[in-house]
Amino acid sequence: EAGVAQSPRYKIIEKRQSVAFWCNPISGHATLYWYQQILGQGPKLLIQFQNNGVVDDSQLPKDRFSAERLKGVDSTLKIQPAKLEDSAVYLCASSLGASGPLLLYEQYFGPGTRLTVT
């Protein structure tokens, strides 16, 4: 079974530039998550999709971050314009569902995209 795919793996941009990340979840997984992991910290949820609808985006800085999941499969996360404090690893995860039996909402993580803003 293929895992969660993310691209690019690394990105270096200057502040005020724009950047986009792509995620392809495990086939059949209805729920998709984007996390921000700053060095030395645990991941922080940015946005959660159930199919192509947003379930939770309470911690997404909406003035600069946006995400979409068209057709309920792939997803893109965009930052425009980037700030120095956006330097982090952006993790995408997916799960079969978002609640219920334990294994149903087991999250599988992709390798992440390491963003450096200079």
Add this chain to the structure above:
Amino acid sequence: KNQVEQSPQSLIILEGKNCTLQCNYTVSPFSNLRWYKQDTGRGPVSLTIMTFSENTKSNGRYTATLDADTKQSSLHITASQLSDSASYICVVIRTNDYKLSFGAGTTVTVRA
């Protein structure tokens, strides 16, 4: 505020030795607790999952314990190997919204 605190922040051990990582949490209402291993440049991978009624769970050389009364968990690594070098993250899930609360992780370095 739901929090997950891990200790130590980092540790270095010699290959073949054992070590124990600690996790204290205040997350409520509690559903289950998971330990993840995150290799450098990779996403976290689940090692163990424990519900309220489980006190211990093993996965090879990894053994997790849970004391739901004191809200403490530990992860014990036996006979460490170089491949155990990674960050170990404690995650607690709530029953009401299934949200994951992450600890900051413990970075383990195993040296030959």
